[in-house]
Amino acid sequence: MTTRAEQRKQTESRILTAARELFGEHGFDRTTVRMVATRAGSDPGLVMRYFGSKEQLFAQAAAIPTDGTIEGTPDEIATHLTAALAGKLADEPVTALAALRAMFTHPEAADEVRKAMTAQQRQIAGQLPGDDALVRSGVIGALTLGLVISRHLVKLDGLDVPTEQLTAIAGPLIEELVTGSRPVE
Amino acid sequence: MTTRAEQRKQTESRILTAARELFGEHGFDRTTVRMVATRAGSDPGLVMRYFGSKEQLFAQAAAIPTDGTIEGTPDEIATHLTAALAGKLADEPVTALAALRAMFTHPEAADEVRKAMTAQQRQIAGQLPGDDALVRSGVIGALTLGLVISRHLVKLDGLDVPTEQLTAIAGPLIEELVTGSRPVE
DNA sequence: GTCTATAAAGTGATAGAC
DNA sequence: GTCTATCACTTTATAGAC
Incomplete structure (x- = not known):
């Protein structure tokens, strides 16, 4: 009943x-x-x-689901961030997509996204080495945002591959951004 | 008169x-x-x-200004792409912003953006080494898109730094994606 | 050639019938 | 408690005055 x-x-x-x-x-x-x-x-x-x-x-x-605080050594942080990216790329994050799609025309949604991204960005930057930690952390956020948008919203055909293949490519980039190291020439 | x-x-x-x-x-x-x-x-x-x-x-x-064809060795391509990124980050690309902001709600604008990005992505991938050239080329596009959106549209505060600082960080990433090399551990 | 007045359609919101 | 009918408003688009 x-x-x-x-x-x-x-x-x-x-x-x-x-x-x-x-x-x-x-x-x-x-x-x-x-x-x-x-x-x-x-x-x-x-x-x-x-x-x-x-x-x-x-x-x-359209509430943004936060990733939770991330702590540990730079290596652990990189692993954690790559895993979080994998999750966002795997299945469509329905509730976050609402905020993402709306953010470009709805000012309040934009604030919501900015607030969520800024918080995580600062939280991570505090544990990274280097003067430009905040900028590198921002680039990680931009890369993540760009991949999620390109795959789920723009549906760029080159990114329509298994999640593992994407993380295999993006993972090293994140690691590089976290540690601040330069690739070999 | x-x-x-x-x-x-x-x-x-x-x-x-x-x-x-x-x-x-x-x-x-x-x-x-x-x-x-x-x-x-x-x-x-x-x-x-x-x-x-x-x-x-x-x-x-809202016509998308295309970047023109990019040719040369992988190194030259990386340099060219980084320069193009610098241009997009430096001053607000007014006409492209119209298409970018609209693309998430306006289907035709989305097609426009997808078409432009796909064309460039394929054109570049054809000159890169490796089986996953198309995917890596797509990641370059996603990174570029993410940075432009984060800086000009979301206005993420960590990215509000001189253009040179951003390209100094993103340039190596692009180079890595172009060549398909892995960073040192 | 330029601008005013208005039509036709669709929106968020509300009041009230069941 | 649930749903129908409608209001007040804004939009694109058009017709016609100047």
Whole structure:
């Protein structure tokens, strides 16, 4: 048996899932409340009633999942970062894609992404050697962002290969950025 | 003295410039014909009359400037690519920003970007050694894209440093990707 | 040639019927 | 508690006055 509270929670959850998918597919502006309601098997009025506004629905749908703090020796950090990259490349990070796609037109989404990236960037830079640790850490973030966008959003055909092949190429780059070493000539 | 044809050309040019700036700042959906007309010191009706539709205006405003063909030894290619990156990082590429910002929500803009990136990626991969030349070439594109987006669009604070400092870090990475060499352990 | 007025369509949000 | 009907607004695009 389903109580009314349970019923409501299920509907709310279906709406949130539908919102995540649609915001990720079409961005903020092109996703309408009507579309979300239809995919969730509900109606626009209920979506508004539950979430208050389209903005608030987006805020709940597009929260950026943080990677957690990363600690250890530079080598351990490099390994950890490469593993995190592998995870982002393997399966489409539905909820993060919503924020990524929206960030370029939705100022609040941009702040969200910037905040998340900056936090991790600083946290990592603090454990790296060299004067330009913050810059190198930023380049790691840019490389990660570029790979995720190119693979999942732009769908660049050259990157449509097994995850292992990508990490085999990107891993050494990250390691190099972490340690600050130069490659052999 | 200004003939009518000249007058028209000037107005058309002002509209195009305004469109480039606004599409770059706010993306496709959030840029209205009204905004473009206002910034160009004209009116919406004239914009429509000259360009036919908002779509066609965008198509003309957001054309991707191609880098031209790159040839030579791997070393020369790396140098060329690093120089091209430096150019994109130095001053905001206004017209490309329009396409970049719009690509995530505007399917046609996405095609435009994918087409431009794929073409260059293939052209370069053909001159690189190794089985995975196409993938490495794609990673170069992803790295470039990530850096441009992080610096100009996300405005990640760690990347707000002189261009030379960025190319000093990214240059070796590109070189490594071009040659397919591994860094020293 | 240039600009004003308006049409047609779609949006987020709301009020109220069931 | 759920959904239908509608409001108020903004958008692109057009028709016609100057």
